[in-house]
Amino acid sequence: MMQELQGYLRLDRFPHMWCPGCGNGIVLGCLLRAIKKLELDQDRTVIVGGIGCSSRAVGYLDFNTLHTTHGRALAFATGIKLARPELHVIVITGDGDATAIGGNHFIHAARRNIDLTVVLFNNNIYGMTGGQYSPLTPGGKKATTAPYGTIEHNFDVAELARSAGATYVGRSTTYHSNLLANLIAAGIENKGFSLVEAITACPTAYGRRNKMRSGAEMLLWQKENAVHVKKTERMAPAELAGKIVIGELHKREAPEYTAMYEQLIAEAGRETGGGSVTPLKGR
Amino acid sequence: MGKSMELRLSGTGGQGLILAGIIIADAAIRDGKNSVQSQSYGPEARGGASRAEVIISDEEIDYPRVAHPNVLLVMSQEAYDKFAADLDRGGVMIIDSTYVQERPGIDGAVYTLPISSTAREQVGREMVANVVALGAMVRITGVVSRRALADALLARIPRGTEELNLKALETGWQLAEKVLH
Amino acid sequence: MSQVIEMARLMQGNEAVAEGALAAGVRFFAGYPITPSTEIAEIMADRLPRLGGKFIQMEDEIAGLAAVIGASLAGLKALTATSGPGFSLMQENLGFAAMAEVPCVIVNVQRSGPSTGMPTSPAQGDVMQARWGTHGDHPVIVLSPSSVREAYDLTVRAVNLAEKYRVPVILLMDEVVGHLREKVVLPARGEVETVDRPSPKVPPGEYVPFRPEDNLVPPMANFGEGYRYHVTGLAHDEKGTPTNNPALAEQLLLRLHDKINMHLDDILLDDAKFLEDAEIVVLAYGSTARPARRAVKEARGRGIKAGLYRPLTLWPFPAKKVRELAEQAHSIIVPEMNLGQYRLEVERVVRDRARVSGVNRVHGELIEPEEITAAILEVV
Ligand SMILES: Cc1ncc(C[n+]2csc(CCOP(=O)(O)OP(=O)(O)O)c2C)c(N)n1
Ligand code: SF4
Numbered sequence: 001m002m003q004e005l006q007g008y009l010r011l012d013r014f015p016h017m018w019c020p021g022c023g024n025g026i027v028l029g030c031l032l033r034a035i036k037k038l039e040l041d042q043d044r045t046v047i048v049g050g051i052g053c054s055s056r057a058v059g060y061l062d063f064n065t066l067h068t069t070h071g072r073a074l075a076f077a078t079g080i081k082l083a084r085p086e087l088h089v090i091v092i093t094g095d096g097d098a099t100a101i102g103g104n105h106f107i108h109a110a111r112r113n114i115d116l117t118v119v120l121f122n123n124n125i126y127g128m129t130g131g132q133y134s135p136l137t138p139g140g141k142k143a144t145t146a147p148y149g150t151i152e153h154n155f156d157v158a159e160l161a162r163s164a165g166a167t168y169v170g171r172s173t174t175y176h177s178n179l180l181a182n183l184i185a186a187g188i189e190n191k192g193f194s195l196v197e198a199i200t201a202c203p204t205a206y207g208r209r210n211k212m213r214s215g216a217e218m219l220l221w222q223k224e225n226a227v228h229v230k231k232t233e234r235m236a237p238a239e240l241a242g243k244i245v246i247g248e249l250h251k252r253e254a255p256e257y258t259a260m261y262e263q264l265i266a267e268a269g270r271e272t273g274g275g276s277v278t279p280l281k282g283r
Numbered sequence: 284m285g286k287s288m289e290l291r292l293s294g295t296g297g298q299g300l301i302l303a304g305i306i307i308a309d310a311a312i313r314d315g316k317n318s319v320q321s322q323s324y325g326p327e328a329r330g331g332a333s334r335a336e337v338i339i340s341d342e343e344i345d346y347p348r349v350a351h352p353n354v355l356l357v358m359s360q361e362a363y364d365k366f367a368a369d370l371d372r373g374g375v376m377i378i379d380s381t382y383v384q385e386r387p388g389i390d391g392a393v394y395t396l397p398i399s400s401t402a403r404e405q406v407g408r409e410m411v412a413n414v415v416a417l418g419a420m421v422r423i424t425g426v427v428s429r430r431a432l433a434d435a436l437l438a439r440i441p442r443g444t445e446e447l448n449l450k451a452l453e454t455g456w457q458l459a460e461k462v463l464h
Numbered sequence: 465m466s467q468v469i470e471m472a473r474l475m476q477g478n479e480a481v482a483e484g485a486l487a488a489g490v491r492f493f494a495g496y497p498i499t500p501s502t503e504i505a506e507i508m509a510d511r512l513p514r515l516g517g518k519f520i521q522m523e524d525e526i527a528g529l530a531a532v533i534g535a536s537l538a539g540l541k542a543l544t545a546t547s548g549p550g551f552s553l554m555q556e557n558l559g560f561a562a563m564a565e566v567p568c569v570i571v572n573v574q575r576s577g578p579s580t581g582m583p584t585s586p587a588q589g590d591v592m593q594a595r596w597g598t599h600g601d602h603p604v605i606v607l608s609p610s611s612v613r614e615a616y617d618l619t620v621r622a623v624n625l626a627e628k629y630r631v632p633v634i635l636l637m638d639e640v641v642g643h644l645r646e647k648v649v650l651p652a653r654g655e656v657e658t659v660d661r662p663s664p665k666v667p668p669g670e671y672v673p674f675r676p677e678d679n680l681v682p683p684m685a686n687f688g689e690g691y692r693y694h695v696t697g698l699a700h701d702e703k704g705t706p707t708n709n710p711a712l713a714e715q716l717l718l719r720l721h722d723k724i725n726m727h728l729d730d731i732l733l734d735d736a737k738f739l740e741d742a743e744i745v746v747l748a749y750g751s752t753a754r755p756a757r758r759a760v761k762e763a764r765g766r767g768i769k770a771g772l773y774r775p776l777t778l779w780p781f782p783a784k785k786v787r788e789l790a791e792q793a794h795s796i797i798v799p800e801m802n803l804g805q806y807r808l809e810v811e812r813v814v815r816d817r818a819r820v821s822g823v824n825r826v827h828g829e830l831i832e833p834e835e836i837t838a839a840i841l842e843v844v
Binding site for chain 2: 472473474584640643644645646647751754755757758761829830832833
């Protein structure tokens with residue numbers, strides 16, 4: 001990891017737990033570059049994770065960090081953001097965490113357009129528990145619980161977020177890391193619910209079973225299959241089959257939840273005899 | 284427990300009996316007494332049988348449920364069939380004759396009043412039948428003072444309906460007056 | 465303001481919980497509607513924004529408690545309210561709050577179960593779930609009110625204990641108390657004692673987030689105040705770093721228990737009537753304590769030396785007191801709207817020092833005084 005990003009890490013927590021060839025470190029690096037670019041105040045930034053290999057990233061970061069229960073990171077984050085709208089709240093989650101057990105929280109956080117930035121580490125598999133299929137495992141791919149290949153249809157999580165109400169949606173891969181960092185920065189800047197899907201390699205639990213033995217091989221796969229959204233306009237649907245569309249996929253203006261709540265407070269009028277929320281101490 | 288009065292207001296959901304129970308309990312507090320009010324709901328949804336219970340006492344009230352009411356208001360046939368037999372010996376039953384037609388014999392003082400039809404015809408809105416019933420019930424039983432009843436009523440109804448409700452209360456009072464004399 | 469509040473008024477149990485929460489300084493509510501607790505959410509939705517606080521209706525109870533924990537970490541006193549089915553959904557995050565030591569209050573207005581059961585009927589079937597519902601050994605404080613005024617007082621107390629000891633506190637009500645309206649005189653706002661979480665006394669550089677003070681409670685920094693630290697439901701060391709070290713893990717779990725057990729004098733609260741010379745003790749909690757009190761008075765009227773013992777703190781269990789009662793009385797009767805959950809614990813502590821019996825109903829109605837009187841007559 002670049003020298004300049006070391007100030008964002010809890011170096012005493014290293015070595016990290018990820019396998020050789022795992023893409024999680026690359027996604028994390030992109031997140032930190034985005035934070036660096038925006039010069040977010042570490043004291044004023046909260047990073048919330050669910051449960052999974054990816055979510056473990058929060059423990060390595062020198063911010064206010066919260067490692068929650070499986071699938072629930074967005075619900076915890078909603079409480080933090082609503083309680084203290086002045087804080088930046090970023091959520092790190094896996095594909096299983098966000099779209100299986102946490103699917104309900106995911107669509108509702110998007111629907112509220114609450115100002116959270118979700119970095120979804122999509123490795124197409126449950127890494128932490130050893131390779132079971134997730135709602136983002138493409139049809140036909142193998143997993144320990146799909147030894148014959150999964151017969152389920154996978155979500156397009158970017159599409160899901162868009163239709164649920166997200167105001168910013170982007171996708172990139174760990175191979176296209178500059179783009180990924182830029183998309184995350186744009187997601188943080190968006191005042192509303194932002195999803196950045198990061199396609200990342202899990203050689204241990206996914207690649208191995210699906211004819212991609214190493215992290216490097218998987219990066220190559222990302223390189224060869226990614227198509228920038230701008231190019232897709234000129235492509236026929238058949239050409240796009242099996243491709244990963246990357247870039248800024250969706251952006252729109254809509255009122256943000258905590259801002260609307262502040263307005264509600266202003267309009268509801270003060271009750272006499274009550275206190276108010278005390279401002280943050282320290283600074 | 285000698286000084287306590289136990290009331291049950293029964294009928295169907297939507298007749299406003301729970302609100303009526305709350306108003307009586309509130310009035311009792313305004314009279315300086317203790318009171319508890321509880322209700323049994325039908326299923327989570329509306330409609331169906333409805334019952335509100337109130338206990339008024341000078342002492343601390345332990346058990347909040349009413350087994351044998353001293354005062355029983357009955358505003359539907361179903362409620363009559365279910366509860367009439369619970370009336371305490373020497374208790375007072377007030378029946379809304381608009382909805383209760385069949386009345387097998389019951390011990391105690393029974394007052395049969397056209398509560399709902401009077402609300403409809405004389406006050407103009409059947410919706411306030413609960414308040415007409417309150418007026419009649421308090422006139423007959425004296426469980427709370429008239430003053431406290433009116434204050435509690437005004438405190439618990441939507442703004443803008445004061446006149447309508449006070450008229451309903453007075454109508455109920457007069458309805459009882461007629462049968463008492 | 466105080467004049468209005470000091471006046472006697474008719475108030476519902478659920479309303480008293482909301483009033484108590486606000487008086488205790490709760491400024492955040494997240495939850496999901498469920499009978500018979502919904503009034504609490506409705507009142508909070510109305511009142512909180514007018515106090516500068518926040519209300520949010522979440523997509524389910526799992527999210528409700530998650531958001532409450534998040535808000536608490538961000539520095540607000542936070543509460544959620546539910547009933548059986550929702551309480552079941554909250555169990556995982558309840559364990560999280562215990563493990564990560566996040567102050568929060570969960571109100572469970574018990575209804576008849578299992579499953580959807582009878583949504584509008586009372587029960588006390590969640591007594592053991594409140595104690596042991598989440599997985600793993602964990603400390604918990606559970607309070608149970610019998611009246612509307614007590615619902616108010618114990619809500620304030622629940623918030624204070626949660627903050628003081630950094631634990632989830634459960635207010636275990638039942639439908640009877642939740643929906644009952646009765647006369648209350650509430651203290652003026654200024655007269656309510658409120659407790660805030662212990663805050664760090666050292667600058668951020670020296671802060672060790674899970675290092676306890678002498679009372680075994682670690683001071684708590686709120687997110688955003690300059691103390692950057694890690695919060696996790698994994699076993700962790702004093703710095704909050706996840707660990708698989710058996711010694712560290714055990715040390716943490718034992719401290720979590722000890723921080724409650726060493727403060728029993730502060731945490732346990734109870735009430736008694738006619739206990740001085742009682743030979744028969746009726747031990748009752750929640751709404752069941754009301755018919756129990758009537759039955760005990762009735763028995764005294766007949767010259768029977770009966771008394772009422774009423775634990776307001778259900779968990780931790782008042783073992784010492786119950787043991788004393790067993791020395792004094794020949795019989796203990798435990799009426800409950802369940803099949804004997806709390807009686808199990810009473811029996812465990814009493815052993816053969818006294819005869820323990822129950823009055824147990826699961827028909828969704830409050831137990832009648834006569835049923836308890838009959839149980840008293842049986843052991844005279
Ligand atoms: C309630 C609950 N169910 C199951 C688990 C076990 N579990 C831990 S991580 C995980 C899957 C994680 O997959 P994903 O979110 O894709 O993250 P990854 O590990 O691949 O980064 C599961 C099922 C759990 N911790 N909690
Ligand atoms: S299992 Fe997969 S996701 Fe987890 S650390 Fe290993 S490579 Fe990364």
